Amino acid sequence: xxxxxxxxxxxxxxxxxxxxxxxxxxxxxxxxxxxxxxxxxxxxxxxxxxxxxxxxxxxxxxxxxxxxxxxxxxxxxxxxxxxxxxxxxxxxxxxxxxxxxxxxxxxxxxxxxxxxxxxxxxxxxxxxxxxxxxxxxxxxxxxxxxxxxxxxxxxxxxxxxxxxxxxxxxxxxxxxxxxxxxxxxxxxxxxxxxxxxxxxxxxxxxxxxxxxxxxxxxxxxxxxxxxxxxxxxxxxxxxxxxxxxxxxxxxxxxxxxxxxxxxxxxxxxxxxxxxxxxxxxxxxxxxxxxxxxxxxxxxxxxxxxxxxxxxxxxxxxxxxxxxxxxxxxxxxxxxxxxxxxxxxxxxxxxxxxxxxxxxxxxxxxxxxxxxxxxxxxxxxxxxxxxxxxxxxxxxxxxxxxxxxxxxxxxxxxxxxxxxxxxxxxxxxxxxxxxxxxxxxxxxxxxxxxxxxxxxxxxxxxxxxxxxxxxxxxxxxxxxxxxxxxxxxxxxxxxxxxxxxxxxxxxxxxxxxxxxxxxxxxxxxxxxxxxxxxxxxxxxxxxxxxxxxxxxxxxxxxxxxxxxxxxxxxxxxxxxxxxxxxxxxxxxxxxxxxxxxxxxxxxxxxxxxxxxxxxxxxxxxxxxxxxxxxxxxxxxxxxxxxxxxxxxxxxxxxxxxxxxxxxxxxxxxxxxxxxxxxxxxxxxxxxxxxxxxxxxxxxxxxxxxxxxxxxxxxxxxxxxxxxxxxxxxxxxxxxxxxxxxxxxxxxxxxxxxxxxxxxxxxxxxxxxxxxxxxxxxxxxxxxxxxxxxxxxxxxxxxxxxxxxxxxxxxxxxxxxxxxxxxxxxxxxxxxxxxxxxxxxxxxxxxxxxxxxxxxxxxxxxxxxxxxxxxxxxxxxxxxxxxxxxxxxxxxxxxxxxxxxxxxxxxxxxxxxxxxxxxxxxxxxxxxxxxxxxxxxxxxxxxxxxxxxxxxxxxxxxxxxxxxxxxxxxxxxxxxxxxxxxx
Numbered sequence: 007x008x009x010x011x012x013x014x015x016x017x018x019x020x021x022x023x024x025x026x027x028x029x030x031x032x033x034x035x036x037x038x039x040x041x042x043x044x045x046x047x048x049x050x051x052x053x054x055x056x057x058x059x060x061x062x063x064x065x066x067x068x069x070x071x072x073x074x075x076x077x078x079x080x081x082x083x084x085x086x087x088x089x090x091x092x093x094x095x096x097x098x099x100x101x102x103x104x105x106x107x108x109x110x111x112x113x114x115x116x117x118x119x120x121x122x123x124x125x126x127x128x129x130x131x132x133x134x135x136x137x138x139x140x141x142x143x144x145x146x147x148x149x150x151x152x153x154x155x156x157x158x159x160x161x162x163x164x165x166x167x168x169x170x171x172x173x174x175x176x177x178x179x180x181x182x183x184x185x186x187x188x189x190x191x192x193x194x195x196x197x198x199x200x201x202x203x204x205x206x207x208x209x210x211x212x213x214x215x216x217x218x219x220x221x222x223x224x225x226x227x228x229x230x231x232x233x234x235x236x237x238x239x240x241x242x243x244x245x246x247x248x249x250x251x252x253x254x255x256x257x258x259x260x261x262x263x264x265x266x267x268x269x270x271x272x273x274x275x276x277x278x279x280x281x282x283x284x285x286x287x288x289x290x291x292x293x294x295x296x297x298x299x300x301x302x303x304x305x306x307x308x309x310x311x312x313x314x315x316x317x318x319x320x321x322x323x324x325x326x327x328x329x330x331x332x333x334x335x336x337x338x339x340x341x342x343x344x345x346x347x348x349x350x351x352x353x354x355x356x357x358x359x360x361x362x363x364x365x366x367x368x369x370x371x372x373x374x375x376x377x378x379x380x381x382x383x384x385x386x387x388x389x390x391x392x393x394x395x396x397x398x399x400x401x402x403x404x405x406x407x408x409x410x411x412x413x414x415x416x417x418x419x420x421x422x423x424x425x426x427x428x429x430x431x432x433x434x435x436x437x438x439x440x441x442x443x444x445x446x447x448x449x450x451x452x453x454x455x456x457x458x459x460x461x462x463x464x465x466x467x468x469x470x471x472x473x474x475x476x477x478x479x480x481x482x483x484x485x486x487x488x489x490x491x492x493x494x495x496x497x498x499x500x501x502x503x504x505x506x507x508x509x510x511x512x513x514x515x516x517x518x519x520x521x522x523x524x525x526x527x528x529x530x531x532x533x534x535x536x537x538x539x540x541x542x543x544x545x546x547x548x549x550x551x552x553x554x555x556x557x558x559x560x561x562x563x564x565x566x567x568x569x570x571x572x573x574x575x576x577x578x579x580x581x582x583x584x585x586x587x588x589x590x591x592x593x594x595x596x597x598x599x600x601x602x603x604x605x606x607x608x609x610x611x612x613x614x615x616x617x618x619x620x621x622x623x624x625x626x627x628x629x630x631x632x633x634x635x636x637x638x639x640x641x642x643x644x645x646x647x648x649x650x651x652x653x654x655x656x657x658x659x660x661x662x663x664x665x666x667x668x669x670x671x672x673x674x675x676x677x678x679x680x681x682x683x684x685x686x687x688x689x690x691x692x693x694x695x696x697x698x699x700x701x702x703x704x705x706x707x708x709x710x711x712x713x714x715x716x717x718x719x720x721x722x723x724x725x726x727x728x729x730x731x732x733x734x735x736x737x738x739x740x741x742x743x744x745x746x747x748x749x750x751x752x753x754x755x756x757x758x759x760x761x762x763x764x765x766x767x768x769x770x771x772x773x774x775x776x777x778x779x780x781x782x783x784x785x786x787x788x789x790x791x792x793x794x795x796x797x798x799x800x801x802x803x804x805x806x807x808x809x810x811x812x813x814x815x816x817x818x819x820x821x822x823x824x825x826x827x828x829x830x831x832x833x834x835x836x837x838x839x840x841x842x843x844x845x846x847x848x849x850x851x852x853x854x855x856x857x858x859x860x861x862x863x864x865x866x867x868x869x870x871x872x873x874x875x876x877x878x879x880x881x882x883x884x885x886x887x888x889x890x891x892x893x894x895x896x897x898x899x900x901x902x903x904x905x906x907x908x909x910x911x912x913x914x915x916x917x918x919x920x921x922x923x924x925x926x927x928x929x930x931x932x933x934x935x936x937x938x939x940x941x942x943x944x945x946x947x948x949x950x951x952x953x954x955x956x957x958x959x960x961x962x963x964x965x966x967x968x969x970x971x972x973x974x975x976x977x978x979x980x981x982x983x984x985x986x987x
Contacts, residue, residue, distance in 0.1 A: 007289060007320065007323065007324065008282070008515070009281065009282055009285055009313060009316055009317060009320055010316055010319070010320070011312075011313040011315075011316035011317075012313075012516075013313075013354075013358060013511045013513065013514040013516070013517065014312060014349070014354055014355060014356035014357055014358045014511070015312050015313075015356070016356055017312075017356075017360060017361070017365065017489040017490050018489060018490075020312060020369075020489070021365065021485060021486060021489040022486075023372065024365065024368040024369055024371075024372055024485075025368070025485065025486050027368050027371040027372055027375075027398075028368060028481050028485065030394070030398065030479070030481070031401060033401065034394075034397045034398050034400075034401045035394075035397070035479060037397040037400065037401075037430065037431075038393045038394040038396070038397035038398075038479055039475050039479070040426065040430060041393035041396060041397065041423060041426045041427060041430065042393050042468050042475050042478060042479075043475070044422055044423065044425065044426030044429075045393070045422045045423050045426070045468050045469055046468075046469065046471050047422075048421075048422030048425070071095040074095055074908055075091065075092070075095040076160075077763075077908065078091055078761040078763075078908035079091055079092070079153060080153065080157065080160070081760075081761075081763075081764075082760045082761055082794075083760060083794045083795065084760055084792075084794040084884050086884040086885060087759060087760040087761060087792070087794070087884050087909075088153070090909050090911070090912065091761055091908065091909050093911075094909045094910050094911045094912075162418045163416075163417065163418040163440065164191065164417070164418075164439075164440045164441065164442060165188070165417050165437075165439035165440060165441055166441055167441075167442065167443050168441070169188065169190075169210070169211040169214045169215065169441050170214060171441075172188060172439060172441045173214065173215070173218050176228075176437075176439065184434075184435055184436070184437050185225070185226060185227075185228065185229075185412065185434060185435070185436035185437070186228045186229070186436065186437050186439055187228065187229040187230065187231055187270060187272060187414070187436055187437070187438050187439065188211060188215060188228065188229070188230050188231070188439050188441050189230075189231040189274070189438060189439065189440045189441065190204070190207055190208060190211055190230070190231075190232075190236075190441055190442060191440050191441060191442030191443075192204060192207075192236060192442060193765040194233065194235030194236055194239075194241065194765075195235065195236050195237065195238060195239045195241075196239055196765055196768045196769065196802055196805060196806045197239050197802060197804075197805025197806055197808065197809065198239060198805065198808065198809065199805055200236075200239060200802075200805065201236070201237055201238055201239055204233075204236035204237060205236075205237055205256050205260070208230065208232055208236075208260050209259075209260060209263060211230055211441070212230055212260065212263045212264050212267065212269065213263070213267075215228050215229075215230060215267070215269060216263075216264070216266070216267025216269055217267075219267060219268075219269065223268070224268055224270065224301055224302055225270065225333070225385055225412065225434075226434075227267075227268055227269055227270060227302075228269060228270065229264075229269050229270025229271060229272055229302070229304075229333075229436075230264065230269060230270070230271060230272070231272045231273075231274045231306070231438070232257070232260060232271070232272070232273055232274060233273075233274045233276065234253060234257070234273060234274075234276065234280075234284055234287060235276055235280075237253050237256050237257065238252060238253045238256075239805075239806065239809045240809050240811075241253065241280065241283070242279075242280065242283075242512070243279060243280060243282065243283050243512045243513045243514075243515070243518060244512055244518070244594070244595070244818045244819055245811075245818075245819045246283060246286075246515075246818075246819070247819060248811075248819060249283065249287070250286065250287065250290060253287055254287055254290045254291050257273070257287060257288075257291040258290075258291040258294040258296070258297070261291055261292075261294070261296075261297055261303055262294065262296040262297060264302060265296065265297055265300045265302060265303075268300070268302060269302055270302050270304060270333055271302050271303055271304065272304040272305060272306055272333065272335055273288055273304070273305045273306065274306050275305070275306035275307060275308045275335075275337060275339070276341075277341060277344070277345065277348070277513075278308075278311050278313075278345055278358040278359060278513065279348070279358075279511070279512060279513025279514075280513055281311065281313060281317065281358075281513065282513060282514065282515055283513070284305075285305075285317065285320055288305055288324075289324060292324060292328065292332075293328075298328070298330070299330075300330065301330055301331035301332075301333070301385065302333065303330075303332055303333070304332055304333030304334060304335060304385075304387070305321060305332070305333075305334060305335070306334075306335040306336075306337055306389075307321075307334060307335070307336055307337070307373065308337055308338070308339035308340075308359075309336060309337065309338050309339060309366055309369045309370035309373050310338055310339035310342050310345075310359040310360055310366040310369070311339065311358060311359055312357075312358055312359065312360065312369075313358070314336075314369060314373050315369075315372060315373055315376060318334065318373055318376050318377055318380065318384070319376070321334055321384060322380040322383045322384055325383040325384060326383045330383075331382055331383060331384065331385050332383065332384055332385070333384075333385045333387055334377055334384050334385070334386060334387060335387040335389055335414065336370065336373055336374060336377060336386065336387065336388050336389060337389045337390075338366055338367070338370055338389075338390065339359065339366070342359055342366075345357065345358060345359045346359065346361065346494060349497050350497045350500050350506075351935075352497075352509040352510070352511070352512075353497055353498075353506050353507050353508050353509030353602055354497050354509055354511055355496075355497070355498070355508075355511075356496060356497070357494075357496075357497070360489075361490050361491035361494045362482075362485070362488075362489060362490065362491050364481060364482045364485055365485060365489050367392065367395060367481075368485070370390065370395060371395065371398055371399070371402075374386065374388055374398075374399050374402060375402050377411075378399075378402055378403055378410075378411065381410055381411075385410075385411065385412075386410075386411040386412075387411070387412050387413075387414050387436065388411065388412070388413050388414065389413070389414040389415070389416075389438065390413070390414075391415060391416070391419060391420045391423060391464065391465050392464045392468075393423060393464075393468060393478075394464075394478075394479050396413060396423075396427055399411075399413075400431050400433065403433075411433070412433065412434045412435065412436055413427060413433055413434070413435045413436070414435065414436045414437070414438050415435060415436075415437060415438065416437075416438050417437050417438065417439040417440060419465070423468075464478070497509075501937055501938075503613070504609050504610060504613050504937070505609060506606075507572075507576070507601075507602035507603075507605035507606045507609075508576050508579075508602070508605070509598060509602060510594075510598045512595070512818075518594075518818055521579075521580060521583075521594065522594065522816060522817070522818050524580035524584075525580050525583050525584040525587060525594070525597075525816050526584075526816055528580055528581045528584035528585075529581075530588070531584075531585045531588075531589070531679035531680070531682070531683060532679070532682075533679070534678035534679055534681075534682045534700075534702050535702070536675075536678070536702045536703040536704070536707070537701050537702065537703050537707055538703070538706070538707070539706050539707065539709075539710035540710075541701070541703075541707075542670070542701050542703065542707045542710035542711050542714070543710055543714055545670045545699040545701045545711075546641055546643075546670055546711065546714040546716040546717065547716060548696045548699060549641045549668035549669065549670050549696060549697065549698075549699055549716070550640070550641050550668065550716040551696065552668050552694055552696035552697045553638065553640055553641060553667070553668040553697070555694070555697075556638070556663075556666065556667075556668055556694060556697040557637055557638040557666040557667070559666075561615050561616055561619040561620060561664070561666070562616060563692070564612075564615065564663065564664045564666065565612035565613070565615050565616050565664055566612075566692065567663075567664075567688070567691045567692035567693050568608040568609070568611060568612040568660050568663070568664050568691070569608065569609060569612050570690075570691035570692060571608050571656075571660075571687050571688050571690075571691035571693075572604075572605045572608040572609050572612075574687045574690065574691060575601055575604055575605050575608070575687060576601070576605060578683075578687070579598075579601050581683070582597075582601055582652065582680065582683060583597035583598065583601060584816070585679055585680045585683060586600060586601075586651070586652060586680055587815040587816045587823075589651070589676070589677050589679050589680055590648060590649070590651050590676070590677050590680065590826065591779065591815050591823035591824040591825070591826065591853075592778075592815055592823060593778075593815045593820050593821065593822070593823050594815070594816065594817075594818050594820075596777070596778050596815075596823070597815075599933065600650060600652050600653045601652065601653075603650075603653035603657075603936060604652050604653040604656045604657065604684070606935070606936035606937065606954070607653065607656055607657035607660055607661075607936055607953075607954060608656065608660050610936045610937045610954060611657075611660050611661050611664050611958075611959060612664055614664075614956065614958075614959050615664040615665060615959060618636055618665070618959050618960065618963065619635075619636045619637075619664075619665065619666065619959075619963065621633055621634065621635045622634050624967070626969075628978060628980070628981050629971065629972055629973040629978040629980075629981065630969060630970065630971055630972060630973075631968075631969070631970045631972055632967060632968070632969045632970075633967065633968045633969075633970075634965065634966075634967050635965070635966045635967075635968070636665070636666075636960075636963040636964070636965055636966075637666055637963060637964055637965075637966055638662075638665055638666025638667040638668075638962070638963060638964075639667055639718040639719055639745070639962065639963065639964050640667060640668070640716070640717075640718025640719070641667065641668045641669070641670060641714075641716050641717060641718050642662035642667045642668070642669050642670075642718060642719045642720070642721060642962065643669075643670050643671075643672065643711045643712060643714075643717060643719075643720050643721075644658040644659045644662060644669055644670075644671045644672070644720075644721045644722075645672045645708055645711075645720065645721070645722045645723070645724065645732075646658060646659075646671070646672070646673055646674060646681070646723055646724075647674050647723050647724045647783075648673075648674035648675075648676040648677045648826050649778070649781045649782060649783070649826070650723075650782075651673060651674060651676075651677035651680045651681060652680050652681075652684055654723050654953075655671065655673055655680070655681050655684055656684050656688075657936075657953055657954070658671075658721040658723065658747075658953075659671045659684075659688070659698065660688075661721070661953075661958055661959055661962055662719075662721060662962050663688070663693060663697065663698060664959070665959050665962035665963045666963065667718065667719070667962055668696070668697045668698070669697070669698050669699070670699045670701050670711060671685065671698065671699070671700055671701065672701045672702065672703065672707060672708055672711060673700070673702055674724075675702070675703070675704050676826050676827055678700075678702040681700060681702065682700055682702075685698060685700045708732075709735070712732055712735050712736065713735065713739075715741075717744060718744060719744050719745040719746070719747070719961075719962065720732055720736065720744065720745070720746050720747070720748075721747045721748075721962075722746065722747070722748045722749070723748070723749045723750075723783075724750065725750060725751060726750040726751060726871075726899075726946050726947075729746075729748040729750045729948075729949075732746060732748070733746055733748070745961050745962075746949060747949060747950075747951070747958075747961050747962075748948050748949045749783070749941075749942050749943065749947075749948040749949075749953060750783070750901075750943070750946065750947050750948050751783045751871040751873065751899070751901065751947065752783065752784075752787075752871060752899040752900065752901030752902060752922070752943055752946075752947040753787050753788065753868055753869065753870065753871055753894075753897045753899045754784060754785060754786055754787050754788075754899075754901055754902040754903065754904075754922070754931065755786070755787070755788045755789070755790060755890075755894045755903055755904070756770075756771065756774065756786050756788075756789050756790065756903070756904030756905070756906070756931060757790045757791075757882075757887065757890060757891075757903075757904070757905050757906070757907075757916065758789065758790065758791045758792065758795075758799065758905075758906040758907075759792045759884075759887070759906065759907045759909070759912060760792045760794045760795045760884070761907055761908035761909055762795075762906035762907060762908065762928075763906075763908075764795070764798060764799055764802055765802070766906065766928070767791075767799055767802075767803075767906050768799070768802040768803050768806045769806070769930075770904070770906070770929060770930040770931075771786060771789055771803050771877070771930075772803060772806045772807050772810070773930045773932065774786035774904065774930045774931045774932050775787075775789075775807075775857070775875065775876075775877040776807060776810060776821075776822060776857045776875045776877070777821070777822075777932060778822075778823070778932075779822050779823055779824065779825055779854075779855065779874060779875050780855075780857075780872075780873065780874045780875035780876060780877075781825070781826065781873060781874060782932055783901060784901060784902040784924070784931060784932045784933075784934065784941070785931075785932060786877065786902075786904060786930075786931055786932075787868060787871065787872060787876075787877070787878060788862075788868045788877075788878040788879070788880060788894075789803075789877060789878070789879045789880070790880050790881075790882050790890050790894075791879065791880075791881060791882070792881070792882060792883070792884060793881040793882065793883055794884065796879075796881045800844070800859070800861075800879060803859070803877075804844075804845040804859060807845070807847060807857045807859070808845075808847055810822050810847065810857060812847075812849055812850055812854050812856070813850055822854075822857065822875065824852060824853040824854050825853045825854065825855050825874060826853075827853065828853065830873065830874070831853055831855055831874075833873075834855050834872065834873075834874040834876060835855070837872050837876065838858055838860070838876060841860045842860075843858050843859060843860050844859050844860065844861045844879075845858070845859040846858045846859070855874050855875055855876075856875070857875045857877075858875060858876045858877070859876075859877050859878075859879060860876065860877070860878050860879070861878075861879045861880070861881075862878055862879065862880045864880075864881075866880075867893060867896075867897075868897070869897055871899070887912070887915075887916060888919075891916065891919050891920070891921065894921055895921035897946075898945050898946045899943065899945055899946050899947045900921045900922045900923055900943045900944040900945040900946070900947045901922055901923060901924065901942075901943035901947035901948070902922055902923070902924045902925075902926065902931045902932075902943070903920045903921065903922035903924070903925050903926070903931065904925075904926045904927075904929075904930070904931040905917065905920070905925070905926070905927050905928070906927075906928055907927075907928070913927055921944075921945070922943065922944075922947075923941075923942050923943040923944050923947065923948070923950070923952065924939065924941055924942075924943070934954065935954075936953075936954035937954055937955075939954075940952035940953065940954045940955025940956070940958070941953050941954055941955075942955070
């Protein structure tokens with residue numbers, strides 16, 4: 007049963023149905039006021055999350071430092087890195103300046119952090135501070151004290167490190183009438199072993215909860231929440247078939263186990279691009295005959311999602327068809343910032359979530375009303391800490407407060423609020439209780455802090471006695487006219503006047519399936535005839551004749567041709583992606599990304615050219631006119647690689663063209679068909695046929711083109727050896743000194759220290775090293791990982807790499823395509839044969855190289871680029887980061903570099919020294935975005951300027967200044983006639 011809603015409907019079409027809920031009755035307002043007064047009147051001995059948020063607002067340095075330290079400290083195993091992290095975060099805040107708090111926990115933490123600050127002053131080096139008396143007396147105490155403070159924070163927000171511990175703490179609250187749902191902490195599975203471990207943890211927890219549940223009946227009985235991402239390492243829409251086959255049996259088994267104890271079993275909400283897949287999985291599991299005659303199966307729905315109402319209808323229909331009741335947990339949503347960024351990065355047509363918090367609040371109420379109306383098919387569970395929302399739901403439910411629904415709150419939050427709710431209304435409250443080790447707390451705690459810690463959030467304002475209650479209950483009065491956040495542009499408008507390239511909504515079956523079908527149905531691109539040396543020179547002569555007319559074409563017309571070509575690329579995307587898959591082995595996600603990059607290059611260079619190539623008058627003395635112009639140089643030869651045969655081919659070619667040059671473009675011998683399609687699009691867009699000529703061929707053609715007397719410059723992307731050969735050939739020519747714009751490869755490194763989050767490192771390393779079969783010039787070739795965490799990091803990377811699927815690149819589920827040709831594959835195999843891999847995946851027959859990991863010894867160095875899915879790993883000791891940087895720099899390459907660390911001082915030091923043109927911190931190191939991350943290296947990795955950057959076009963033009971003495975005809979009439987006013 008599909009979800010009957012578009013992936014990202016427009017806010018303007020939804021707001022009209024929500025606006026009636028903005029009206030608040032006097033009775034509701036009075037109840038909400040009493041609830042807020044209950045929050046403010048409560049006195050806490052220790053203090054919960056609200057106390058921390060009041061004292062450490064996330065808008066302050068202290069709040070951010072506290073969050074960062076809580077996120078990282080407990081996973082750092084070595085004392086040296088712990089000390090560096092503590093010094094870094096404590097140095098960021100003014101802990102001594104905080105006023106004493108009524109909450110003991112906050113006061114104790116402030117005192118401890120203030121003491122630490124006196125021992126570790128901002129600007130002090132950790133070795134220096136710890137070198138004398140402070141090291142013997144203060145530093146160990148600081149380290150122990152801060153770790154204990156972080157653990158104590160974890161104790162406040164996690165019910166127990168084990169399910170047994172959690173149940174012991176829960177019994178006291180259950181005696182007060184609270185229900186519980188237990189959430190097993192942990193990031194999503196990155197490996198098959200992770201998925202098995204999480205499934206067993208869920209199963210064990212169900213047994214423990216079930217055996218201790220007593221004799222209550224649903225809905226009073228406890229429950230457990232399950233994340234689908236914990237049950238499968240590749241839980242994503244592109245991998246639909248495998249996920250359905252592998253995850254549904256596991257989920258159904260867990261649900262059947264929960265049914266045997268009559269527990270509440272909730273499937274948690276996750277990202278919007280997995281919503282359709284989530285519902286499909288749940289529907290398949292719910293159909294299991296073992297789950298009949300049970301009303302405990304449930305799901306969570308996020309009200310910030312524009313499809314939340316449709317998801318509720320879906321749940322109601324499913325329950326009705328099976329004659330059962332489904333529990334539905336309505337939350338506002340905890341990943342809003344991630345959803346917004348994801349839609350922008352992926353170039354979606356709109357956001358799948360609302361961008362104004364007040365609209366999400368209204369949608370929560372609309373969803374709540376629908377859930378109440380769908381009883382008894384649904385049992386509503388409203389998870390909110392907003393007193394106004396609670397009061398509005400109570401009014402909606404009217405006389406159904408005798409068990410027809412429940413509220414939910416997070417453990418560690420909302421205790422005072424819900425004490426008032428239960429006293430005022432009698433509606434039961436379920437506590438959503440995280441369970442897990444403090445290391446697993448990190449991501450959860452940071453998310454809760456981000457979600458509720460902003461000074462504008464209801465949680466922060468409701469607890470602040472200085473904020474009038476009336477203001478807390480205010481609803482913006484401009485929602486009907488401005489349902490969107492005015493400072494969050496649509497993804498297409500992310501770059502202002504330049505339209506962002508169009509992506510693909512992988513989470514929408516209505517988008518992904520037709521794309522794959524269209525690619526399969528696309529006709530084969532026709533063969534392309536190569537030219538010989540004579541044909542190459544003939545092309546140069548034709549281009550030279552066409553150059554003057556193209557140079558003199560106004561820049562606006564040249565830019566318009568590029569923009570038309572960009573539009574044609576998007577219109578013909580399936581055809582282009584089919585050629586990319588067949589000729590270059592590009593997977594669907596790589597193909598989408600490449601077409602998008604090509605589109606971005608065309609639009610970006612069109613905009614840049616209209617600024618750069620616009621004639622302008624320069625200042626000077628009276629009676630003189632000084633005009634500056636930027637003109638094309640002549641005939642540029644652009645030589646592009648096979649690994650980005652559309653984006654780089656078009657990027658270089660379009661830059662030369664829009665600057666006013668004629669171009670003879672030579673694609674790589676392996677990928678002439680996609681180049682021919684690109685040239686055809688540019689011709690149809692308005693570029694004259696002789697101003698752009700395709701010259702496919704081998705080395706002899708390249709040599710003939712660069713030796714031509716008509717040559718005015720070369721733009722090249724490829725190997726360092728070929729770039730040097732071109733440079734030597736240009737240097738030996740008689741005549742003008744010609745520009746060479748070269749982007750070559752690199753021995754790209756990533757450094758990971760002990761503060762880095764292993765799951766994030768795993769995701770980014772696997773993407774950087776193995777995506778596109780490692781055939782990217784930006785790919786990670788060597789990973790330097792701190793030895794204190796190396797074993798676990800490497801194990802996770804191996805496990806995640808093992809989940810990658812190789813095969814037909816048109817299959818949406820395929821992650822890694824083939825190597826470009828047999829010669830390249832043989833080079834990779836020869837390199838691996840010279841080493842002993844610590845791990846290697848399996849590859850199908852054909853031109854496939856399995857992902858491979860090689861560990862280097864301390865004295866071994868990687869000095870050459872290995873262009874494929876081969877990752878080298880090397881361990882380093884704390885304190886050796888400068889030696890690691892020296893080793894990286896000694897290669898002479900300088901293209902991309904990655905760093906994972908939570909220590910700001912380390913980030914500042916390493917990025918200042920990083921020997922690379924593109925530096926990436928706490929993310930992967932591939933996929934540079936045109937105009938945002940201009941791409942290009944230094945040293946043996948390229949000449950610059952950076953592709954997709956503000957200086958790139960300047961190398962394609964020559965400047966002319968025309969100075970005219972306007973008084974030569976007999977005097978300066980303008981000066982003489984000029985008025986004094």
